[in-house]
Amino acid sequence: MALYSEKVMDHFRNPRNVGVLEDANGIGEVGNPVCGDIMKIYLKIEDDMIRDVRFETFGCGSAIASSSMATELIKGKPLGEALALTNKAVAEALDGLPAHKLHCSVLAEEAIKAAIRDYYDRSGIAYDPSLFPACEDCGHCCGV
Amino acid sequence: MYLYADNAATTKMSRTAIEAMLPFLDGVYGNPSSLHSCGQKAKEALEDARDRIARCLNASPREITFTSGGSESDNQAILTAAALGAKKGKRHVVSTAFEHHAVLHTLKKLERQGFAVTLLDVAPNGLVTPEQAAAAIREDTCLVTVMAANNEIGTVQPIVEIGAVCREKGVLFHTDAVQAAGHLPLDAAAQHFDLLSLSAHKFHGPKGCGVLFARRGVTPERLIEGGAQERGRRAGTENVAAAVGMAAALEEAVRDMAPTAARLTALRDRLIDGLRRIPYSALNGDRSARLPGNVNFCFEGIEGESLLLLLDDKGIAASSGSACTSGSLDPSHVLLAIGRPHEVAHGSLRLSLGEDADEAQIDYLIRAVSETVAYLRGMSPLWHDLENGRRPHVLAR
Numbered sequence: 008m009a010l011y012s013e014k015v016m017d018h019f020r021n022p023r024n025v026g027v028l029e030d031a032n033g034i035g036e037v038g039n040p041v042c043g044d045i046m047k048i049y050l051k052i053e054d055d056m057i058r059d060v061r062f063e064t065f066g067c068g069s070a071i072a073s074s075s076m077a078t079e080l081i082k083g084k085p086l087g088e089a090l091a092l093t094n095k096a097v098a099e100a101l102d103g104l105p106a107h108k109l110h111c112s113v114l115a116e117e118a119i120k121a122a123i124r125d126y127y128d129r130s131g132i133a134y135d136p137s138l139f140p141a142c143e144d145c146g147h148c149c150g151v
Numbered sequence: 152m153y154l155y156a157d158n159a160a161t162t163k164m165s166r167t168a169i170e171a172m173l174p175f176l177d178g179v180y181g182n183p184s185s186l187h188s189c190g191q192k193a194k195e196a197l198e199d200a201r202d203r204i205a206r207c208l209n210a211s212p213r214e215i216t217f218t219s220g221g222s223e224s225d226n227q228a229i230l231t232a233a234a235l236g237a238k239k240g241k242r243h244v245v246s247t248a249f250e251h252h253a254v255l256h257t258l259k260k261l262e263r264q265g266f267a268v269t270l271l272d273v274a275p276n277g278l279v280t281p282e283q284a285a286a287a288i289r290e291d292t293c294l295v296t297v298m299a300a301n302n303e304i305g306t307v308q309p310i311v312e313i314g315a316v317c318r319e320k321g322v323l324f325h326t327d328a329v330q331a332a333g334h335l336p337l338d339a340a341a342q343h344f345d346l347l348s349l350s351a352h353k354f355h356g357p358k359g360c361g362v363l364f365a366r367r368g369v370t371p372e373r374l375i376e377g378g379a380q381e382r383g384r385r386a387g388t389e390n391v392a393a394a395v396g397m398a399a400a401l402e403e404a405v406r407d408m409a410p411t412a413a414r415l416t417a418l419r420d421r422l423i424d425g426l427r428r429i430p431y432s433a434l435n436g437d438r439s440a441r442l443p444g445n446v447n448f449c450f451e452g453i454e455g456e457s458l459l460l461l462l463d464d465k466g467i468a469a470s471s472g473s474a475c476t477s478g479s480l481d482p483s484h485v486l487l488a489i490g491r492p493h494e495v496a497h498g499s500l501r502l503s504l505g506e507d508a509d510e511a512q513i514d515y516l517i518r519a520v521s522e523t524v525a526y527l528r529g530m531s532p533l534w535h536d537l538e539n540g541r542r543p544h545v546l547a548r
Contacts, residue, residue, distance in 0.1 A: 019460065025530050040494035040533050040542075043454050043474050043482065047532040065533040067456035067475035108475075 011068060012102035018072035023079050028061040032129060035121025038114050044070045046118040048078070052126050055086045062118070069101075069108040076100050077115035090123055090138065092116055153466045154512050158353075158444060159302055159330060159503035160470055164396070165355035171399035172357065175392035183389050184378065193391045200391075200398035207405045208347070210339035210364055216371055216384045217394050220361035221329035221350030222253035223374070227363050227385075228325045228346035229257045229296060231372040233266060235323070236293020245287045245295040245322075247271045247279050249488040251302055254327055258296075271297075273488045277306035277436035285316045294323045296346075299331035303472055303485040303501055304436030305445025307335060314343030323369065329353055329361075333404030334412060334442055345369050349401075351393065356400035360393035411506050415443035418504060418513050422446050425517030429524055431537070433546045435486060435499065444504035447472075449491060451546050452534030453498045453527040461526070465519045472499040494533070495545050 011019070028049035038045040044066030051059040060082050062074040077097050081089035094112035098104045104112060120139050127134045155163070175196060181189030183197050198212070205212040218224045229244070236242060246258055248270045258268045269287045271279045284295055295317050300307045310326050317324035325346035328337055333354030337347065347364040351357055365371045370384070377386025404411075423434055423446055431451040450458070455471030462469050472483025474497060481487070482496035491499075502516060528534040536542040 016460075019457070020464065022530065036532060040497075041492075042480070043493070043497035045532050063530050063532040063535065065452065065531040066454050067473070068460045070454070071457055071530070 010105065011072070012104075014076075014100070014102040015069055015072040015104065018075040018101065019068045022062075022071055022075040024061050024075065024082065025063070026061045027063065028059055031061070031122075033122040033124075033126025035118045035123070035125055037117045037121055038066070040065070043067070044111065044114060046070065046074050046114050048074075048118040048122040050089075050119075050122045050126060052086060052123075057081050057084050057086065057089050066111065066114075067108070069104050069111040070114065072101055073097050073104070073111040073115040074118070077112075077119055081119060086123065089119055092119055152512070152515055153468075154515065155468045156502040156504060156508075156516065157468045157470050158505045159305070159442075159501060161352045161358065162355045162505065164352075164357060165400050165403055167403050168356050168396040168400040172392040172396040175395055179391075183391060184380065193389075196395050197389050197391050200394040203398040204349075204362055204401055207401045208337050208339050208364060209341070211367065213382075214339065214364050214367060216363045216365065216381050217389060218361045218363050218385060219359055219390075221251070221327065221348050221353070222361075224348030224350070224361045224363040225251065225253035225325075225327050225329075226257050227371055227374050228348055228365070229254065229261070229294065230374065231365065231369065232294035232296075232323045232325060232346065233261050233264075234372045235369070236291075239293070241291045241293035242266045243269070243289050243292045245269045245271065245284060245292055247273055247297055247308075247488075249273050249277075249301055249303075249485040250296070250298055251327055251329070254296055254298070255484075267291075275490045276440075277301060277304045277489050278440060279308060279313075281309055281312035281316045284313045285320070288316070288320050288322055292320075292322050294325060296325040296327070299326045299328040299335065299337070300442050300445075301436065301485060302330045303483055304447045304489065305330070305442035305503070306436040307331070307440045307442060310344065311342050317345075318343040330442060333401060333408065334444070336408070339364060339366065351397035351400060354400050354404040356397040357393045360390055360397045362397070407506075412443040415504055415506065415508065418508050418510065419443055419446055421510065422502065422504075422513045422516060425513070426520060429521055430548050431544055431546045432524075433495075435489060435491065442503075444508070446502045446504070448500050449486070449495045449546065450498045450500065450524045450528075451495060451544060452531045452537055453524060455497060455499050457527055458498070458500055458520075458523055461523045462519060465523070467516065467519055470501045470503075472501070473497045492545055 031049035033050035036047040047063045049061040064074045094116040097112040181193040183194035345366045349362040351360040435447040455473030456475035486496035
């Protein structure tokens with residue numbers, strides 16, 4: 008069996024929504040260079056809808072594919088749906104990730120949540136901080 | 152174009168080695184321990200392979216033990232020296248921080264058994280010195296083990312000088328010559344190694360076959376119990392075909408060594424010059440004291456696994472010291488040992504050329520790597536931070 012599913016390779020080779028969104032009103036960045044992966048998500052939110060989304064990723068094939076898939080899963084969706092996106096949904100949409108690569112889908116979920124939180128902060132919208140758990144339990148080396 | 156540039160991982164078998172092996176897979180399949188003629192023919196072939204490998208090393212056939220490969224040879228070499236040392240109350244080993252894991256993990260095992268291990272620091276150019284080895288040797292040192300050439304960054308260690316230091320101080324010297332064999336001269340009479348490890352598949356021989364050279368008077372400690380094969384040093388029915396293939400491959404590599412090395416070195420340097428033009432890149436390891444076919448670079452702002460996958464799409468087989476390619480969280484211990492920080496070590500690429508490489512391939516490699524690095528940097532938030540001055544560059548422009 009190949010390292011990655013065809014879906015992962017497709018999103019890695021042809022990443023969707025890659026780049027910078029100049030008029031983004033919510034930006035989230037997670038990961039760090041020491042770990043070897045950073046994901047940055049740009050959101051353009053209007054009327055509680057994700058009107059547009061872009062990503063930039065420094066990382067391995069599954070990190071790039073996870074970012075790409077995550078942006079596809081939230082594009083044009085209500086904010087509530089984007090907030091509810093789980094890493095499991097990202098991994099499943101990619102037809103699975105190798106066990107030691109699951110943290111890439113965790114990063115994608117966290118990057119989207121970080122961008123939404125940034126939107127709330129910028130817009131002065133009150134939110135429940137418990138919806139935005141700190142990076143933990145992912146078994147990754149964030150904060151090293 | 153398909154361009155296999157991962158010859159440090161393994162090589163394509165040479166036609167000569169395949170042809171040499173075939174009769175022992177088909178007609179002469181006897182067990183060398185059998186008394187009948189089919190077995191005795193196999194025995195003759197095995198001993199002939201031993202003779203030929205011994206000649207390539209300027210050694211005696213009695214100093215050659217066939218093993219399953221480089222890892223087993225490294226394990227056996229170190230455990231042999233440790234057992235000999237322990238008998239004299241000597242329980243200290245000197246090695247380097249960037250050895251292959253077959254060495255480092257065996258040393259860990261010795262530490263659990265009460266041995267002390269000193270790992271020499273490796274300089275940023277990927278070299279250790281005989282002076283460092285001399286300074287680390289103690290009264291209770293039983294072994295110094297330093298690789299002949301590093302498997303990732305290809306730096307060639309001063310094993311002749313380190314061997315001389317060890318001989319003077321009466322300490323056994325082992326060298327893991329897995330990457331060096333077939334590329335650099337190895338001479339048991341002129342060089343002072345007592346134990347040496349080889350692996351056939353690194354020089355166009357078959358996988359699953361290696362050799363442990365142990366100088367006369369140093370009897371290898373048996374790791375595998377069973378029959379009396381290999382003069383009691385390694386039990387198990389011998390892999391005759393592989394031994395014959397290994398001998399053929401080594402002879403071929405040693406015969407063509409000088410011209411091949413000269414040609415590959417020129418191609419290597421052309422590749423290094425081409426990749427150096429990529430901004431914020433750096434060659435890992437000394438430029439001249441390195442294996443003829445080895446090129447290893449770090450590129451800031453990108454991660455090695457994605458680079459490898461995209462190069463694979465362009466028909467290029469390479470490898471990386473990135474954590475993501477190893478399944479661990481840390482990047483290559485070799486790159487960390489030469490002082491590369493984690494974030495830079497993640498963006499490493501090793502290209503190890505084969506004897507059939509040519510200038511057109513080198514130019515294709517330079518183009519493909521340059522384009523792919525630029526593409527990945529284009530989507531890397533880390534690269535953008537570096538370019539905007541939000542983070543400081545680690546490598547020079």
